[in-house]
Amino acid sequence: MLRWSQETGDYLPSRRTPDEFDRVSGEPDHSVRVRPRPSKQEMFGANGKY
Numbered sequence: 001m002l003r004w005s006q007e008t009g010d011y012l013p014s015r016r017t018p019d020e021f022d023r024v025s026g027e028p029d030h031s032v033r034v035r036p037r038p039s040k041q042e043m044f045g046a047n048g049k050y
Helices: 002-008 040-044
Strands: none
């Protein structure tokens, strides 16, 4: 797994993003859903290490 993550540049986010859709109705939550989306680096604040 470590080799694969290094080869693909995959990483664990340091924080989870909130749900973009209501869990009951499935409707978009426009208070959370922002477009255009920021980059994954900006969204997750990942440091590139496990």
